[in-house]
Amino acid sequence: MKRVAILLVVAALLMAPSFGAANPNGVGEGTFDAQCGGACHGDADMNRTSPSTVSLEVPTEVYEGLLTSVSVTVTGVQTTSTGVLGIFLLSDVTGAEDTPEDDGWTIVSNSEGGTQNYAEVVVAPGVMTHTVEWTLRAPNVGEYQLHAAIHHGTQDGSGAPFFGVTEAPAEVEVQPVPANLPRLSDDFQAPVLRTLGESTTVRLSTEAVSDLEVEWRVDGGTVRTATATSEGNGVWTFDIPASLEPVVVEWRVHLEGEGPKQTTPWLALQSEEPKFTVDETAAYVQAFAILFVTMVAFMSLQRRVAPPTEQPKILPFPNEVMP
Amino acid sequence: MVSAGTLHVIATELAIGAYATAGVAFLLAGLASHGLFGLGRHLRTADLAAHFALTFGLLAMPFAMATGISSSPGDGIDHPLLINKMLLGSGAIGLALGVLLTRRRLGAGLWDDRAGRRWQSLGGLGAVGLVLITASMGGTYTRGESLLDVLSLPYDVVPLMPMWLSMAVLGLALVNLVLIRKPRAA
Numbered sequence: 001m002k003r004v005a006i007l008l009v010v011a012a013l014l015m016a017p018s019f020g021a022a023n024p025n026g027v028g029e030g031t032f033d034a035q036c037g038g039a040c041h042g043d044a045d046m047n048r049t050s051p052s053t054v055s056l057e058v059p060t061e062v063y064e065g066l067l068t069s070v071s072v073t074v075t076g077v078q079t080t081s082t083g084v085l086g087i088f089l090l091s092d093v094t095g096a097e098d099t100p101e102d103d104g105w106t107i108v109s110n111s112e113g114g115t116q117n118y119a120e121v122v123v124a125p126g127v128m129t130h131t132v133e134w135t136l137r138a139p140n141v142g143e144y145q146l147h148a149a150i151h152h153g154t155q156d157g158s159g160a161p162f163f164g165v166t167e168a169p170a171e172v173e174v175q176p177v178p179a180n181l182p183r184l185s186d187d188f189q190a191p192v193l194r195t196l197g198e199s200t201t202v203r204l205s206t207e208a209v210s211d212l213e214v215e216w217r218v219d220g221g222t223v224r225t226a227t228a229t230s231e232g233n234g235v236w237t238f239d240i241p242a243s244l245e246p247v248v249v250e251w252r253v254h255l256e257g258e259g260p261k262q263t264t265p266w267l268a269l270q271s272e273e274p275k276f277t278v279d280e281t282a283a284y285v286q287a288f289a290i291l292f293v294t295m296v297a298f299m300s301l302q303r304r305v306a307p308p309t310e311q312p313k314i315l316p317f318p319n320e321v322m323p
Numbered sequence: 324m325v326s327a328g329t330l331h332v333i334a335t336e337l338a339i340g341a342y343a344t345a346g347v348a349f350l351l352a353g354l355a356s357h358g359l360f361g362l363g364r365h366l367r368t369a370d371l372a373a374h375f376a377l378t379f380g381l382l383a384m385p386f387a388m389a390t391g392i393s394s395s396p397g398d399g400i401d402h403p404l405l406i407n408k409m410l411l412g413s414g415a416i417g418l419a420l421g422v423l424l425t426r427r428r429l430g431a432g433l434w435d436d437r438a439g440r441r442w443q444s445l446g447g448l449g450a451v452g453l454v455l456i457t458a459s460m461g462g463t464y465t466r467g468e469s470l471l472d473v474l475s476l477p478y479d480v481v482p483l484m485p486m487w488l489s490m491a492v493l494g495l496a497l498v499n500l501v502l503i504r505k506p507r508a509a
Contacts, residue, residue: 024328025328025394275401276401276402276403278403278406278481278483279483279486281486282483282484282485282486282489283406283409283410283483284409285486285489285490285493286410286483286484286489287409287410287412287413288413288489288493289484289489289490289492289493289496290410290413290414290417291413291414291416291417291420292417292493292496292497292500293417293492293493293495293496294413294414294417294418294421295417295418295420295421295424295496295500296421296496296499296500296503297421298417298418298421298422298425298442298446299421299424299425299428299500299503300499300503301442301446302421302425302428302429302433302439302442302443302446303503304438304439305429305433305436305438305439306436307428307429307430307432308429308430308432
């Protein structure tokens, strides 16, 4: 009996890794090191080299603490039938502590509506190119590198996981901010999520700005302008109208002041259905309650039937098995 | 490498296959125990098949649940369908356990009792029905459609009780379970 128990435990442990391996349905957006540190597609040596090309577009010079836009384009997209494609923005490709945050960057938003360095997109059949844009806040003055990588599967039936990465890292020089440069304040947090049917009032805090113009568009559509109102002390507010379906609204600001005119990157604002929330503990307790209630109720119902008195109850048909 | 999604399909097919067999066998056992359609001589076969298949289905269910959770996108319970699936699945497991424990306590003799045979076959069929609806909800969740959609069941409504009520019901059930296990006074 003891050996059977050990055998069952060992069998369960052997099966456990395969439950989480490969993840053809994706793992959802998140903050992940290169190749998820081995957690998404298994160990790095289990991955095949992706035939897709990954390219990274980023300004070579940016200002410390200011926003900048980074664009990752995947060409020759290959996926499983689900169309899931995972895209990483990284500061290194060692697989440990190599997210942009580890180098001091702050991810403000990405074009998929998230704020993480790993975005997961669903690419429609036949579409061979896909671009994801990140808006980052630059770290301290210095020289930095950025990489982009992808995870995907294939439809050839092999079930093999693939990994691709940019051929060479993008070099970025972070420079000190000129004193009179019109800019958003370091502590400004752009909203990235909102509920359907609700308009959004964005409160901008700026520095060295005398005037500004706000532009917004729906997922690459026509550019419209929004009226910004000054509240004094470099604080401006403007409204982005409500959306009636889950879309990404992008907005940017042209800043004017004594210094050179500046334009922020496009910042993404995702509209979502109101999220379903529930007290999970209450749900689990209720599930246990239902389990026991149905079991006990049925047993109580059958309790009126008298148990056999002479024959052993564990033998179903004693007259067949007893001598 | 076999993904969690593929394992879930395998585990679900094992569980549903077993439950479907149990359902047919419980129906046959119910009919046979009532002497209908000349099935009386098949009662023992149907009885054994029904309870063994139900046991196998119960054993396969944890694997189906584990792989289902692994292959499900997102974290936690973020959809009303998942809660209803969990609650209905719990009811199915509870009913199936009740049916099996009753069979263990009473032996094959329960088919000799008029009320016993009626409730045993109905209980088995009920457990199978609940499992089939639970599985159907999985199809609705992942593919947006299921064979049982014709029933227009209100999957989006979550009948969640307050925690204190759930605890009270759970406590009552456990007390009853202890009392049931006590032998009756002669």
